[in-house]
Amino acid sequence: MHVHFLDPYRPRRSPVHSLDGRVKLVLALAFIFSVALTPSGAWPVYILLFSLVLCAEVISDLGVRYVLKRSLLAFPFVLAALPVIFTTSGAAALELTLGPWTLAITQPGLERFLSIACKSWISVQAAVVLAASTPFPDLLAAMRAIHVPRLLVAIFSLMWRYLFVLVDEALRLMRARAARSARSADPALKVGGSLAWRARVAGGIAGSLFLRAIERSDRIYMAMVSRGYDGEVRLMPSPGLRPVHWAILLSGLAVLAFLLLAAYLFWA
Amino acid sequence: MHHSIEVMNLSYSYPDGHQALRGVSLNIQPGEKVALVGPNGAGKSTLILHLNGILAGQGEVRVCGMEARKENFSRLRAMIGMVFQSPEDQLFSPTVYDDVAFGPLYQGLPPDEVRCRVEEALAAVRMSDYASRVSHHLSMGEKKRIAIATVLSMQPEVLVLDEPTAGLDPRSRRSLIRLLDELPMTMLASTHDMLMVRELFPRMVIMDEGRVVADGLTAELMQDVALLEAHGLERPF
Numbered sequence: 001m002h003v004h005f006l007d008p009y010r011p012r013r014s015p016v017h018s019l020d021g022r023v024k025l026v027l028a029l030a031f032i033f034s035v036a037l038t039p040s041g042a043w044p045v046y047i048l049l050f051s052l053v054l055c056a057e058v059i060s061d062l063g064v065r066y067v068l069k070r071s072l073l074a075f076p077f078v079l080a081a082l083p084v085i086f087t088t089s090g091a092a093a094l095e096l097t098l099g100p101w102t103l104a105i106t107q108p109g110l111e112r113f114l115s116i117a118c119k120s121w122i123s124v125q126a127a128v129v130l131a132a133s134t135p136f137p138d139l140l141a142a143m144r145a146i147h148v149p150r151l152l153v154a155i156f157s158l159m160w161r162y163l164f165v166l167v168d169e170a171l172r173l174m175r176a177r178a179a180r181s182a183r184s185a186d187p188a189l190k191v192g193g194s195l196a197w198r199a200r201v202a203g204g205i206a207g208s209l210f211l212r213a214i215e216r217s218d219r220i221y222m223a224m225v226s227r228g229y230d231g232e233v234r235l236m237p238s239p240g241l242r243p244v245h246w247a248i249l250l251s252g253l254a255v256l257a258f259l260l261l262a263a264y265l266f267w268a
Numbered sequence: 269m270h271h272s273i274e275v276m277n278l279s280y281s282y283p284d285g286h287q288a289l290r291g292v293s294l295n296i297q298p299g300e301k302v303a304l305v306g307p308n309g310a311g312k313s314t315l316i317l318h319l320n321g322i323l324a325g326q327g328e329v330r331v332c333g334m335e336a337r338k339e340n341f342s343r344l345r346a347m348i349g350m351v352f353q354s355p356e357d358q359l360f361s362p363t364v365y366d367d368v369a370f371g372p373l374y375q376g377l378p379p380d381e382v383r384c385r386v387e388e389a390l391a392a393v394r395m396s397d398y399a400s401r402v403s404h405h406l407s408m409g410e411k412k413r414i415a416i417a418t419v420l421s422m423q424p425e426v427l428v429l430d431e432p433t434a435g436l437d438p439r440s441r442r443s444l445i446r447l448l449d450e451l452p453m454t455m456l457a458s459t460h461d462m463l464m465v466r467e468l469f470p471r472m473v474i475m476d477e478g479r480v481v482a483d484g485l486t487a488e489l490m491q492d493v494a495l496l497e498a499h500g501l502e503r504p505f
Binding site (some may be wrong): 005126172174175176177178179181182183184185190191192193197201204205207208211212222 | 346354370
């Protein structure tokens with residue numbers, strides 16, 4: 001009766017899974033920053049960064065296909081970068097004429113667009129590996145450990161906790177609607193009502209879900225206050241990092257710094 | 269004469285691998301009132317959701333002589349009036365009237381017929397004065413009655429109820445029991461309320477761990493304290 005498909009975590013026994021969440025979070029963020037900072041057109045560095053994330057995918061035992069499928073999430077963001085093709089100044093490679101307007105595809109524009117596409121695709125893969133190899137509570141603990149603002153982490157954690165409750169609630173509402181969406185004994189009658197009527201019903205469902213979410217948040221808050229909540233989330237201190245994890249963290253950061261340096265020295 | 273509900277060797281696993289039903293068989297004659305009891309997680313709700321095709325497992329399910337197959341689901345849903353445990357889930361429209369009219373409107377019945385059905389259904393649960401009320405503000409007992417009216421308006425052959433008395437105060441519970449007693453149709457109710465079972469349902473089916481472990485006359489099964497205790501039930505005094 002519950003929804004499981006939302007949880008991106010996939011339990012495996014792999015070195016990536018057993019790595020400390022804090023190390024993974026910092027490395028993944030550093031990786032994404034490095035990808036973002038790599039100058040456009042530094043193709044060899046992109047290949048190296050891609051092979052890094054590919055290594056993580058293979059070692060994590062998640063299956064490269066799984067990660068690639070999930071990384072399609074980057075696609076809509078890539079579309080947002082499409083205008084870059086036309087807006088970057090440079091020699092026109094191709095001109096399109098649409099009535100009174102002329103659109104010029106420039107070579108630097110094309111290069112920049114392809115760079116952005118590659119970068120977002122590689123970054124999303126890192127995020128997918130992180131989310132699929134780290135249970136969400138560990139990620140939250142890691143965020144707290146690296147001093148992400150506590151309120152933000154508290155919001156993430158409550159959102160995560162109650163997202164499933166809300167999705168389950170929506171599922172039950174839709175189930176109740178399906179149970180009464182029937183055909184009468186007279187086959188001549190048109191089933192389903194008008195589009196406007198169905199839209200009104202769907203609006204009612206969305207509205208009641210919203211009302212119930214608000215009521216639930218009130219109840220949760222009262223339950224939290226009853227247990228002494230004062231706006232501050234207090235937690236057990238997390239244990240220190242083991243030396244081997246420090247070594248992995250620092251060598252990972254060093255590799256990224258080296259790649260970034262190389263990109264600026266040779267391909268900027 | 270067909271059985272109202274025929275379930276043959278039904279098994280079902282949830283997508284996460286949890287097996288909720290393991291070869292359940294159950295026959296219910298037209299007009300019978302049957303209680304489905306058993307501990308939480310026994311598979312009662314899962315079984316109920318198979319009766320109108322919201323879930324589909326392996327095995328045979330026939331309702332009013334019609335096989336539960338995809339092309340029949342929309343007819344099944346008219347014959348099975350399903351009252352969910354939480355009226356909050358069932359009442360999703362702005363007003364009581366809209367909710368009770370949902371089923372008939374969906375079926376495409378003419379407006380006069382819809383109005384007539386809504387009035388009858390609300391009268392049957394003695395809530396005629398509530399048509400223009402907002403469901404959100406009603407009491408639990410009132411919501412429960414409206415939830416029953418929302419399926420009565422479809423004139424079902426079988427009424428299926430999931431935990432009808434859960435969360436009701438004694439007075440609302442009493443009036444709900446009286447209401448269920450008055451309704452003439454075939455009835456299958458999943459419940460933990462053993463007192464209501466004894467009072468209202470001559471036949472009782474005990475489920476545990478996805479199987480039917482006992483099926484017989486309530487009066488007889490209630491005597492078997494060992495059986496009840498083995499499946500986490502208590503004999504009402």
